[in-house]
Amino acid sequence: MLAREVYAQPAIDVARALLGCTLVHVDDGVRRGGRIVETEAYLGPHDRACHASKGRSARTESMFLEPGHAYVYLIYGMYDCFNVVTDRVDYPAAVLIRALAPLEGCLGDTDGPGKLCRALRITRRHDRLDLASPTSSLFLEAGPPPAHIDRGPRVGVDYAGSWARRHLRFWARRDPWVSGVSAAIRRLRSRG
DNA sequence: TGCACGATGAAC
DNA sequence: TTCATCGTGCAC
Numbered sequence: 001m002l003a004r005e006v007y008a009q010p011a012i013d014v015a016r017a018l019l020g021c022t023l024v025h026v027d028d029g030v031r032r033g034g035r036i037v038e039t040e041a042y043l044g045p046h047d048r049a050c051h052a053s054k055g056r057s058a059r060t061e062s063m064f065l066e067p068g069h070a071y072v073y074l075i076y077g078m079y080d081c082f083n084v085v086t087d088r089v090d091y092p093a094a095v096l097i098r099a100l101a102p103l104e105g106c107l108g109d110t111d112g113p114g115k116l117c118r119a120l121r122i123t124r125r126h127d128r129l130d131l132a133s134p135t136s137s138l139f140l141e142a143g144p145p146p147a148h149i150d151r152g153p154r155v156g157v158d159y160a161g162s163w164a165r166r167h168l169r170f171w172a173r174r175d176p177w178v179s180g181v182s183a184a185i186r187r188l189r190s191r192g
Numbered sequence: 193t194g195c196a197c198g199a200t201g202a203a204c
Numbered sequence: 205t206t207c208a209t210c211g212t213g214c215a216c
Binding site: 054057058059073075078 | 213
């Protein structure tokens, strides 16, 4: 299980460090997990794409907890997204886990933030959970980092002005489980 | 109290 | 490109 010190760094460093690690949910005795291949960093209150940039609220309260806690929220009325709280207490920064390479017990695809929560059965009831607690059923494990890390703009944050253009999304180079990749391959194949 | 919109995914 | 679907945040 990853120690709290790993999470207690700036979100941009945690986003890189988590690539290659394994996300595990022991779901009613069943292990469901995958290797992290894609992340996004949300740097803090000044980051206009960060949910907490508009201030503290019931939804964003978990981002103000100690690093190593979970921030799980509902998006578009139907998908849960899983984040790890980073940096320091009372400072709202987090890393969104965007894609996994499935390893065990996954219920469906894991190449997207909503999909991986569905596949690991992670929901808002896991919000505020301490991932660094020895008794937690949801946690991360260390793993070998990818040989190459690519970076680019975050997805779906066009509203965030200049913050939308910053390269705060990280992924394992040429990994087929990075979000959008398998869909792009399918398109190419069908085109001939 | 009402309403526009989103850190998405899937169908067309 | 469009739509499903609902909690949040902000306007009124």
